Amino acid sequence: MKHLICFHLFNDYSGSPKILKMVLENFLKQHYIVDLVSSKHGVLDELLCYENLRKHSYPYRFFKNPIVMMLYYCAVQLYMFVFAFKWLFCRDIVFYINTLLPVGPALAGRIMGKRVVYHYHENAFVKGRSYKILAMAMQKLAHEIICVSCYQASFLKQKSNLSVVPNALPQEFVDRLRFIPKAAFMRKRVLMLGSLKLYKSPLEFVELAKRLPQFDFELVVNDTQENINCFVKEYKINMGKNLTIYPRQNDVTSFYNRASLVLNLTNKKQAIETFGLTALEAMSAGLPVIVPTKGGIAEMVKDGVNGYKIDVQELDKIENRIKYILLDKDIYVHLSNNAKKESQKFSIIQMLTEIERLIFPL
Template sequence: MSGKKLVCFHLFNDYSGSPKVLKMVLEGMLRKGYRIDLVSSKGGVLDELLSYENLHKHTYPYRFSNNPAMTMLRYCAVQLYTFLLAFRWLFQKDVVFYINTLLPVGPALAGRLMGKRVVYHYHENAFVKGAFYKTLAFLMQKLAHEIICVSAYQASFLQRKKGVTVIPNALPKEFTDRLHPNPETAFERKTVLMLSSLKEYKGTREFIELAEKLPQYKFVLVINDTEENINNYLAANKLHDLTRGGINLTIYPRQADVTSFYNTATIVIVLTNSRQAVETFGLTALEAMSAGLPVIVPTQGGIAEMVKDGNNGYKIDVQELDAVGKHICVLLDNKELYIRMANNALLFSAGFDSEKVVTKLTQIITD
């Protein structure tokens, strides 16, 4: 076991992709005996690590607001707090600062000022977002000793080439062990699943429209937010009428464990609008294929690297919603085609071994 101590910073602890991957990495390191300090907000998937004696968590309150100015104010307050907090490790030797996502720039800056090793685990693609994220990406390339990217697509946007490593994400064994792939029974369920958020580019509106157009199938939408915020969003966007009348559509709020949804689905779709945001990896697609489910994903980004069109899924942009609907019908009405694609999806997912990924990440983080 290395004598190095890891101090990990993650802004918002919820049940989305990046904290899930972080939990897998930290848990693998904790089991190997590494001492870890985790600095993040409370109430999400990372709190499941609190049972480990060699982990100490520093918690602060943080949540998003419907008011962008308020969100930015809270973000800046957390950056100032974590910048100052970081100096508690000033006199400790062999400390590595592990920055998960672009957002914790305050502790990254503090780490460099103190001469600590700073490693970024870069999950976003800042270069298809606004000036704020581009600024954070510029700072990351200046502050990081090492940048871990989750796809070749994502890494291609970085000006910096030295100290950049591509390691695709994987799923923890405790997650995949709860999945029960069975293409025969999955086909009979005729259920279309999407896991999303309330961000406009994630395709919530389009998913609801698909459910209305295809009443012969069941649609399930899991939104990573509270029931109150979901109802407010539906009301503000005049979507309540569609959801009230759609008996084939069920919407669920944030879930601590989504395996049951995969185990009761037939296919999984991702409707991210690639004109507004690009999926750098596509953890949802990997989760779906690990459950033996074909997927429909956008044509761009790291998520598109995971799908061979017509083999384990389809690549269709949300702007072609009629084409998405057509391919849903093709899959759900052709059992032989469905089973072949479901088996291909499961075979593809087997190449993402969590133990190998955690070992590679540990080597890079601790150098």
């Protein structure tokens, strides 16, 4: 019986735990034994219905003070390092590390002689020094590294035991998306999903809503309503009638089903999207997208075919492009059809098969 020990730091509803849920569910349906070590209250808790899953949880939270946050992170890594020795005498197991962050159990796995596989979702080399250190550690500790885009993989010095497996969406998610281009065009609604971190450009999205009162704008934030209220107050955001901000959602299909256009405004000078799951979700609903010009997310978009690549620094250009897309039905339908066609290149079956092969090689 194959046995997988998986470590993921923060269990929320962002992209990397969503992908992890699909990977683990594939193993669970094949009756593999899976031990999952992660925090409480997120998308991964939806796997608790499987009898062959054992979840080991701990509390995790964020602190505004960076020193306190780093100390807390280090404490969690020490805990995971020690806890990993629970499997010291277990044979034929694999340590599956999701994202760069769980370095403690990766180190423990190598000390114990276990196979260590990293699923690398970030791009450490456009982040701070601590992420670069974690990336160096990953390249020393991993027997196999799974990247999500060619762009992301290009930054790693290690070229052996390195594979690119693009993300995909669960079929049940895609099946709930409605692909009706002409109806979507008539809705005139612009959607963005992200966080309150300034590099995700929530303030710029608010500014676009002010500039374009003829369109509706919806922002879905991966955070609590309490934190959203604090953010609105801190930055003195004047909520216009055409702007609605929603807190963290368990299911976002309804937002795509009532949208016309999806934006990703990540500031490439501060962070770069290594893949762009929300763009793939949008295109799977036949929604055109506007994304940054750099990163794995840019590999998914061709200008004038299924969307446009424009950086958030060119907000005037984004404003004009939104009007261009949402005021011409023929252009919109052309972009919509191509977005749907492009999304079909990202196969969930192919993704899961390739990841399984890399984690459990013959």
